[in-house]
Amino acid sequence: EPEVTQTPSHQVTQMGQEVILRCVPISNHLYFYWYRQILGQKVEFLVSFYNNEISEKSEIFDDQFSVERPDGSNFTLKIRSTKLEDSAMYFCASSEEGYGYTFGSGTRLTVV
Amino acid sequence: GESVGLHLPTLSVQEGDNSIINCAYSNSASDYFIWYKQESGKGPQFIIDIRSNMDKRQGQRVTVLLNKTVKHLSLQIAATQPGDSAVYFCAxxxxxxxxxxxGGGTRLMVKP
Structure with missing residues (x-):
């Protein structure tokens, strides 16, 4: 069964440093997403991406965040200057038609 | 703001019994509802979805019921198995x- 692949599985970074979280969506999917889940809390929407542009973003997705699809397979989330409160599980997801998401296993980001 | 929420944070059932997990939503404009299962250390896994023009949909051992009048969504799992133990999210x-x-998630615990 096709999977969404995320790397790394765990990233530790110092406060103020830039991090890039990587995702390989399912190959025939057209819609891409990032969500995050702070420990013990809800899964929260960050951003959706379609046709090489952001289609929707939440209040969490401020100027410190950016997304990119640098080639035909990768979809990345960059946090420019990490804060302690950015520590969370970050999930990438993709879908073929805007519904029926498939989520990756996540990257646990720990900011120290 | 409008939100999706869950009535019960933890549900404990005996193996073989049926489970019912409930969810209340408040955004009457929502037209698509999904149930996800999340096991420890993994991303949300799609279980079943339903569109607002339906009130019931069945899958393998799972049924989703949608009551738009009271803005209520439920997931029924038949013959619950130990492998069903996880946190269930409606979205x-x-x-x-x-x-x-x-939503905030309900933890389902299946007792052998």
Whole structure:
């Protein structure tokens, strides 16, 4: 069964440093997403991406965040200057038609 | 703001019994609802979805019921198995699938 692949599985970074979280969506999917889940809390929407542009973003997705699809397979989330409160599980997801998401296993980001 | 929420944080059932997990939503404009299962250390896994023009949908051992009058969603799992133990999230979709709003989650514990 096709999977969404995320790397790394765990990233530790110092406060103020830039991090890039990587995702390989399912190959025939057209819609891409990032969500995050702070420990013990809800899964929260960050951003959706379609046709090489952001289609929707939440209040969490401020100027410190950016997304990119640098080639035909990768979809990345960059946090420019990490804060302690950015520590969370970050999930990438993709879908073929805007519904029926498939989520990756996540990257646990720990900011120290 | 409008949100999706869950009535019960933890549900404990005996193996072989049926489980019912409930969810209340408040955004009457939502037209798509999904149930996800999340096991420890993994991303949300799609279980079943339903569109607002339906009130019931069945899958393998699972049934989702939608009551738009009272804005209530439920997931029924037949013959619950130990492998069903996980946290279950309901989510609502709108804006043509650009984002999902997740509820807080219910932990299902299956006793052997």
């Amino acid at each position: 609502e979709g709108n804006n043509a699938g650009n984002m999902l709003t997740f």
